[in-house]
Amino acid sequence: MIRDFFRVMMVNLTTGKTNIIERPGRSEYLGGTGLAARLYEEFGLMDEDWDHPDQPVIFAIGPLTGYFPLMSKTCCAFRSPYHNQYTESYAGGKSALSLRFADLDALVVVGKAPRLTALCVGSRRVETRDVEYMRGFDAIHTGRVLRKIFPGSGRRSIMRIGPAGENLSSYACINVDTFRHFGRMGGGTAMGVKNLKAICILGDRGFELPQTKEYPKLYKHIFEQLTTTEMMSKYHGLGTAVNINPLNELKSLPWKNLQQTTSPEASNISGETFADHTLLRNAACAGCPVGCIHVGFVREQFQANNQYLYRQVGYDYEPIFSCGGMLEITDAAQVLRVLDVIEKEGLDCMSAGVALAWATEAFEKGVISEKETQVTLKWGDAETYMEAVELLSRPPNDFYRLLAQGALKCAEHYGGEDYACVLGQEMAGYATGEVFFVSEGLGFRHSHLDSGGYAYDQKHEDKDVKKALDFLVEDGRGRIVLNCMVGCLFSRGVYKDDLLAEAMESVGYGGLNGKMDEIGERVQKLRWRLRIGMGYNPLAVKIPKRYTEITTWKGPIDTEYLEALRTGYAARIMEMGAPLEDEE
Amino acid sequence: MKALRAARMERCIGCHSCSLACSRQVHKFLSWNKAGIRIASAGGLSTGFEAKLCLACHPAPCADVCPTGAMAQRKDGGVMQKKNLCIRCGKCAEACPVDAIFLDHQVNPYVCIHCGRCVDFCPHDCLEMVDLPKKEKEGGE
Numbered sequence: 001m002i003r004d005f006f007r008v009m010m011v012n013l014t015t016g017k018t019n020i021i022e023r024p025g026r027s028e029y030l031g032g033t034g035l036a037a038r039l040y041e042e043f044g045l046m047d048e049d050w051d052h053p054d055q056p057v058i059f060a061i062g063p064l065t066g067y068f069p070l071m072s073k074t075c076c077a078f079r080s081p082y083h084n085q086y087t088e089s090y091a092g093g094k095s096a097l098s099l100r101f102a103d104l105d106a107l108v109v110v111g112k113a114p115r116l117t118a119l120c121v122g123s124r125r126v127e128t129r130d131v132e133y134m135r136g137f138d139a140i141h142t143g144r145v146l147r148k149i150f151p152g153s154g155r156r157s158i159m160r161i162g163p164a165g166e167n168l169s170s171y172a173c174i175n176v177d178t179f180r181h182f183g184r185m186g187g188g189t190a191m192g193v194k195n196l197k198a199i200c201i202l203g204d205r206g207f208e209l210p211q212t213k214e215y216p217k218l219y220k221h222i223f224e225q226l227t228t229t230e231m232m233s234k235y236h237g238l239g240t241a242v243n244i245n246p247l248n249e250l251k252s253l254p255w256k257n258l259q260q261t262t263s264p265e266a267s268n269i270s271g272e273t274f275a276d277h278t279l280l281r282n283a284a285c286a287g288c289p290v291g292c293i294h295v296g297f298v299r300e301q302f303q304a305n306n307q308y309l310y311r312q313v314g315y316d317y318e319p320i321f322s323c324g325g326m327l328e329i330t331d332a333a334q335v336l337r338v339l340d341v342i343e344k345e346g347l348d349c350m351s352a353g354v355a356l357a358w359a360t361e362a363f364e365k366g367v368i369s370e371k372e373t374q375v376t377l378k379w380g381d382a383e384t385y386m387e388a389v390e391l392l393s394r395p396p397n398d399f400y401r402l403l404a405q406g407a408l409k410c411a412e413h414y415g416g417e418d419y420a421c422v423l424g425q426e427m428a429g430y431a432t433g434e435v436f437f438v439s440e441g442l443g444f445r446h447s448h449l450d451s452g453g454y455a456y457d458q459k460h461e462d463k464d465v466k467k468a469l470d471f472l473v474e475d476g477r478g479r480i481v482l483n484c485m486v487g488c489l490f491s492r493g494v495y496k497d498d499l500l501a502e503a504m505e506s507v508g509y510g511g512l513n514g515k516m517d518e519i520g521e522r523v524q525k526l527r528w529r530l531r532i533g534m535g536y537n538p539l540a541v542k543i544p545k546r547y548t549e550i551t552t553w554k555g556p557i558d559t560e561y562l563e564a565l566r567t568g569y570a571a572r573i574m575e576m577g578a579p580l581e582d583e584e
Numbered sequence: 585m586k587a588l589r590a591a592r593m594e595r596c597i598g599c600h601s602c603s604l605a606c607s608r609q610v611h612k613f614l615s616w617n618k619a620g621i622r623i624a625s626a627g628g629l630s631t632g633f634e635a636k637l638c639l640a641c642h643p644a645p646c647a648d649v650c651p652t653g654a655m656a657q658r659k660d661g662g663v664m665q666k667k668n669l670c671i672r673c674g675k676c677a678e679a680c681p682v683d684a685i686f687l688d689h690q691v692n693p694y695v696c697i698h699c700g701r702c703v704d705f706c707p708h709d710c711l712e713m714v715d716l717p718k719k720e721k722e723g724g725e
Contacts, residue, residue, distance in 0.1 A: 066604070066614055067614060069601070097600070097616065100614075101615065101616065101617075124689065143628055144628065147628060153624060153625075154622070154623070154624020154625050154626070154634075155600075155616050155617060155622070155623075155624060177629055178628055178629045178630055179629055203616060203617075204617065204689075205615070205689075206607065206613040206614060206615025206617060206618040206688065207613065207614040207615065208612065208613060208614075209608060209612050209613060209614055211612065216608065216609065219608070223601075223705065227707050281597075282597050283597050283598055283629060284597040284598050284599035285599070286598065286599065286600045286616065287599065287600060287601075287604065288599055289599045289601045289705070289707040290599075290707075291597040291599065291707065291708075293597075295630075312630045
């Protein structure tokens with residue numbers, strides 16, 4: 001049942017001790033991103049770097065996780081190895097329901113294990129295993145071995161890292177249940193630096209439901225809306241890969257390291273092409289009937305005489321943009337082969353693709369040579385990119401070590417900053433215009449998901465700075481409320497504030513009607529306060545020159561408008577993240 | 585008499601909506617275990633999903649070993665469950681040949697009663713209710 005307090009498991013890998021703690025604040029923070037920020041405020045070290053052993057890695061779910069469909073994600077918060085500030089990432093799989101059924105609102109891991117370790121938690125279990133023998137195991141192999149050593153088959157979540165996390169790349173991801181990820185900002189490295197190879201969460205408990213008439217009625221109503229209306233058909237059908245063709249037509253598809261925003265080849269890697277030629281099946285996060293996970297397959301002949309193997313690789317819009325168009329790989333199967341290596345190595349696929357796109361252009365321009373890259377990087381050459389991904393994950397030299405810290409860090413050293421496609425982190429796939437560039441460049445999470453800046457660009461030709469900034473702040477706040485619930489952002493058309501409040505009421509936790517906006521604002525401020533407290537200066541964020549050189553459907557980028565948005569949004573962030581004493 | 589069949593599991597996307605529906609509607613619980621149908625990935629998500637549920641055997645081995653009549657044979661196959669008679673010995677789960685009975689940590693058994701209330705919650709039509717063939721009386725009448 002939803003409690004008015006949070007039940008949190010704290011695991012200390014240095015001491016080997018585990019505590020269950022209870023904290024108030026459901027009405028102030030709801031859960032998810034709010035709970036994670038609240039826990040970081042209590043347990044995080046503001047004056048120590050990301051790799052200090054006592055920095056926490058936090059996994060938090062929301063009050064409605066499991067109680068309603070699409071309340072199926074987990075928020076992972078940590079101090080990022082990418083920029084050394086507070087950050088977060090979201091993933092589904094079975095992680096959220098497993099935490100719910102382990103009776104935990106959050107799991108907090110602090111400390112550092114002396115050797116590589118796997119952690120298993122459940123409602124009646126805490127166990128650590130020495131898995132030093134798994135050092136260097138890729139993410140898929142790691143999952144296979146873990147399935148054998150921990151119980152709970154079928155209804156547990158296995159979160160693990162690949163070599164990139166162990167080798168402390170700044171953008172190593174945490175693989176969740178094979179096809180989902182805490183992708184951005186280096187969560188895999190936050191685990192890697194703790195010598196934490198994997199976490200298995202057993203969903204081994206159940207909860208009594210309120211015996212009200214409202215709950216089953218509301219559940220059915222929401223379930224029907226999600227499954228029988230057109231509302232979710234985009235995610236279920238072609239998936240977000242459906243965006244390739246329209247963005248290409250809008251001249252908003254980043255291509256060849258953003259040297260272009262459109263290409264006649266784009267249709268070869270469109271959602272339609274993937275569906276027709278490589279889609280094997282769909283899968284879903286536990287607790288979500290939509291099934292937005294698209295699993296493609298690649299088939300390879302490994303020996304003469306018709307000896308084939310096949311691999312299953314998840315795809316979506318962002319992976320196709322970053323490892324397809326950005327590298328000018330225009331064959332769906334070849335895109336999947338590159339993604340497969342990234343998956344195994346445990347890197348964020350967006351960062352890895354965009355970083356290699358920068359490296360290819362730098363190679364082409366003679367800024368770097370084969371002495372650095374060891375391979376001949378060439379647009380469209382999937383075989384070479386597969387080798388380069390492994391070099392990125394297991395760096396043999398300073399060049400790859402720096403590239404694994406981010407394209408811009410590498411460019412600062414070798415040159416070529418102007419065309420490093422970095423907006424806070426390696427960019428997401430929307431070259432839609434000024435609002436998006438500022439939204440991602442200065443955004444909290446450095447994915448495209450803080451707010452719908454990309455959609456704003458596509459709908460507005462006017463250049464009203466105040467209107468755009470109001471949108472970024474307010475749309476961001478709305479998404480934060482859903483992120484406190486840790487509902488899937490795909491469902492944001494369904495779960496409006498009123499429905500969220502009604503859902504809370506139906507499971508016996510009412511009284512929040514009308515307060516959602518207030519909670520959103522509180523959490524928005526707290527998150528920025530944490531970032532700024534760790535040295536974030538939004539005014540210092542630069543938008544690389546490449547972004548001013550492109551043309552979208554609206555014409556050339558308006559640099560004045562871009563600059564006004566950049567400084568304006570930075571000022572808004574500084575206001576939101578002002579220290580508490582200034583507010584009172 | 586009808587029985588639930590997981591007829592098209594190759595379509596399953598692993599959303600667990602069926603077991604959550606059973607748990608919620610039949611057992612008034614929130615759980616993916618305390619349910620008459622349980623979905624499991626078999627060796628990771630890349631190998632697809634299987635459903636663990638009662639196959640409506642006749643005679644039902646779980647009913648045979650139940651010492652108190654809490655699990656009683658349904659006429660054409662499967663069992664009826666009378667929770668108030670259960671002494672939580674766990675013998676039913678042991679006897680089930682297909683691991684269709686889940687025991688929680690208090691040894692409460694959860695088994696499919698073939699009510700079909702999960703069917704509407706499967707987004708891919710993996711589940712269906714089918715007519716069981718009528719059992720002939722002993723002696724072949």
